[in-house]
Amino acid sequence: MQFEDVAYKINIKQVGGFLKKNDAESQEKLILKGITGIVLPSEMLVMLGPSGSGKTTLLTALGGRLGGHLAGNITYNNKPFSNAMKSNTGFVAQDDVLHPHLTVTETLVYTALLRLPKTLTKEQKSQHAEAVITQLGLSRCKDSIIGGGLLKGISGGERKRVSIAQEMMINPSLLFLDEPTSGLDSTTSQRIVFTLWELANGGRTIVMTIHQPSSRLYYMFHKVLLLSEGNPLYFGKGSNALDYFSSVGFVPSVAMNPADFLLDLANGISFDDSCEDEIAIKQTLVCSYKENLSESVKSEVGSDHNQVHDSIDHDKKLKRWSSTWCQQFDVLFRRGLKERRHESFSVLKIAQVLLVAILCGLLWWQSDTSRHLQDQLGFLFFYCGFWVTYPVFLGIFTFSQDRAMLRKERASGMYHLSSYFMAMTLGDLPMDLVLPTVFFIITYWMVGLNPTPGSFFSGLFVLLYSVLCSKGLGLAIGAVIVDIESASAFGTVLTLTFFLPSGFYVQNVPVFIRWIKYISINQYSYKLLLLSQYKPGETYTCGNNKTCLVEHFDIVKTVGLDGLATYVVAMTIMLVGYRLIAYFALMR
Template sequence: MERQASGSDRLDAVIDLIGPHTTDIVPIDLHVDKLSYTVTDVPGSWWQKITNIQMPWEWMEKGKTTEVLKDVSFTAKSGQLMAVMGGSGSGKTSLLDVLACRTSSGVVTGDVYLNSVVRTKTILDSCAGYVRQDDRLIAFLTVRETLIFVAQLKLPRTFNRAMIRNRVDLVIAELGLTQAADTKVGNDSIRGLSGGERRRVSIGIQLLILPSVLFLDEPTSGLDSFTANSIIKTLSRLASKHRTIIMSIHQPRFDIFNTVDTMMLLSKGSIVFNGPAKEMVNYFTSLGYPCPEHMNPCDYYIDLTTVDNTSPEREDRSLAVVQRLHEAFKSKQEEHTVVDLNKQEAIDTDVLKGPARWSKVLFNTLQGKRVTEDDTLQNLIDAMERQRASPGLGIQFFILFRRFIRVTLDDYLALLTHVIQALLMSLLLGLAYISLKLDQVSIRDWFGVMFMMSVMYPYMVILGLIGTCHEERRFIYFELQDKLYHPAALYFAKVLSDVPFHLVYVLIYIIPLYFMAGLSMDAYTVCMFALFVGVSVFTSRCLAMMSAAILPTYQIASFFSQTLFSLFIMSAGFLINLRNIISETRWISDLSYLRWGFQALCLIEIKNLKFQCDEKSPSCVKDGNDALLTYALEGGELWQCALGLGGTMIFFLIVMFLGLRFVPQKPHNE
């Protein structure tokens, strides 16, 4: 399918696609020519093998090559709702992923055009939206808050607060969500929207940029028949406003079939029918496969084009039917190719005769720099992208920071759980070490309370935070895929939004235990003690977030962090005397932030103590320095402990950022 145009025509056509949107929808026809998609199950990188729980001897196994799509050609016209139908494994979702430039692997061949412009990811991101099969929404936000949050990140930075709110209100009204606008999204445990309303919110997120093309992966999945029909009617209404809407659907009921404008039926990656939905039954009837009376045509023809693997005989028979249907449609398609090409060429020529919709806008916004025919297509795309650029890193950080704070405050149950956890842990330890004495028998208890302060609550923090990060990955991965924000903005927002709550929890943990144990009331000692406990607990939070970022699997991240934490506990200097650690493993103690935190607390509280001592006893420990010598903690300075603790924390934070930046945060079950 040759679709070449002159230099100026191509530039104008691109401007027409990616120009600054008003409330008008730019009509775009999507043309697909001989599209094929081949996937090879490659071994992947080392961390993928670990997170997929593969053994080393499986790493070198050669993957199987599968042709997912085979010579797919069709045209999706603006103003129409197109349904891609087929059985499981027919290639429906893969087709949408390829069209939307969302494939992460495999080889794609063939051409895709938006009107007369070759599709690129940059252009597509500016004029198309993609709605996934399941809803990735934050349960604690309302419909309006959800849309405003996305709009602040997605719309051009030239949009002020009033313009953003108007766009959100427009989308809410268009989707019939006005009555539910201030209702929380909810989930299985939080009362909120119905399944159909959540699906409308997911669609609304993509409608914020007023896309001309909208892809939806099984939008009726998991919905009852009435709600599914309502969603399809909404999509049909959206399509009637000059949008091109392509959706995959598994088994639509008859009223949904009647609502769809164009139906495509896929089988084993090939088209066996594509045309007006109302012509599908007549087409198959002409081939000798009439739909039985009182049966849903969609159900019947999906069954007809699905390979039956229950027995070799049935498999051969069904494969023969599929092959015959594919060849019949291919012959029909070849007959109409020449006519369709001539007709489309005439349409493109007519479109390109006049000035482009956004040419004047472009010339006025490029600071007086005139665009000529000598400018490359990519330069023009880059220029237009700069004009409609999304908010910068600073604004992205501020928006994400507010969202993390808001979600944390609204999760009352989690807040209460953290408070009770810190308070209960403090009270239990306080009862165990209540009113410490200065006799010889109590010396070990002094070191015990310092050790328990260093490790008990941090351990609980790691367990809880990895689970939280795992839940957040459900929507973070897809927000990053949609380029809503930069990983750096997410990183700083996530880390810094934890700090206020971290300070509250640490104070709740420290205060009861500190007074119950009868520790020093000197102001400097109290402040330094609280500082080192706080940094030690926060370093544990960093360890948990790092593990979750570099190992996007809950089980593996939990195992990794707990194993590392256990090594740090054993080498901290309390369970095993530092002198007794063999030289080959002493480096673990030097890297253990728990050792540095424990040693710092001992230096702060124990170093200046005077113990009751019987002068006649040769093994009497007279003061804190002698006690520190017993545990091989003598000779250290607070600044060394601060350096070891802070260095470990910074290392965890750096690795966490690298994980967010370079390791796909895809949930393990996706």
């Protein structure tokens, strides 16, 4: 892999109103400033530098995952980066994005099923996953869950090795790693780097960033790239770094870790007797690199152009997708069921639904139509309110939890977005519908609603249908509004807006705002629930023991007992429409 004069700049959003600057320089910031280098098979290139020096930005650019204003030339065996190459290049991010409830074996087997060629059988892919587990020393914890947060699982070092194992599944010839030793103790860090060193010696190309390695780690590095504020200060063999800086006048005053010395220089700290400040030291090092190293590095990159073997295009026939759409759907569906069931059927959620159901049953105990029509209407409206609001917020939080995983796996070219979306939609159906069904069964008989089978099953259908529509609305909000706090606030305002004009609280809605009820899920689900319980001509006992028609009751009269087909079609449009909005928002 060669990279020549790589530069990257970003636009900075200005704040401050009337006090903001208007000059062009304040709107752009140069992150990378013309970086050149080359890394060959069986070599490990390590990028060093202080925080904010551009290490992760450069690594992301080299891994083909950085958009925006990227300049320069990056080639792989003299070929530009392509989507087909993405699924055959390993990239391990700094944060370990893993499913917490899956075991190590399950995590890697699912990865193998998605990333290995479709010409292999499931058994062969599972065997390959087992081989990678053994290769990276994960046999001891292979049956343990990943864990995370408050869920106890494997250790931090083991989590990092699982992340590396996921990328090793495709046997990549080029592997990128961002801070693979971050947050780990020195012994675990050495084990991780030694594993990578062995992989490099096996013929792979390893490129990674490390913040502050120990001296034991430093001497494993084949090549070192030192960065400071986006400028290259050194590129070459790690063993030659101290000699180079000595030749330009920077010598450590005491025996020390070479990595610490390089990082001090990158921060503008020198241990000699000069009185230069940090800025002057950095400028001196940048100029020294341009005068002494820049041309030799560029000549090394240029001389290698004619010596590479076109192994990527011929030895490995790259394909955009390793598995078919149906295979992707099958794997994602089964993985989603196994992972989401722990959250959807948590003790807290089950207890919450059961408690509300029992409380409602006691409050509306045996509110039969003949004597307590008002109470029944209130209970049916509560049905709508609770089972519209609750699924909306479940949907809002769905993508916030999956976004990091989706971004990681889609960047690796593991599956189509459509296969993920369909697997998520269908996989969530059992978990979305079980708790409302239990709630309905408990409350229906405690409240004393219409006992006929037709009314029971039609009422259950309406409730579940409204749950699906509301979940779709929540998915759309969560996909369109990335910030979870903003999405929650918007969801709260929207559900309240739909709640109020639905026919129970306000019977005479002003004409200029009446249109809101026609886009309200509450309005449609309430109307259909009334139709499931009452029929035209049905009576109830009104004042002075008189018999009155149900359709003449104020609330029922406002909502009406007609238009069944129209309301079902309207909810069907919402069911499909909200999910289409969510899908296209995810594509963005």
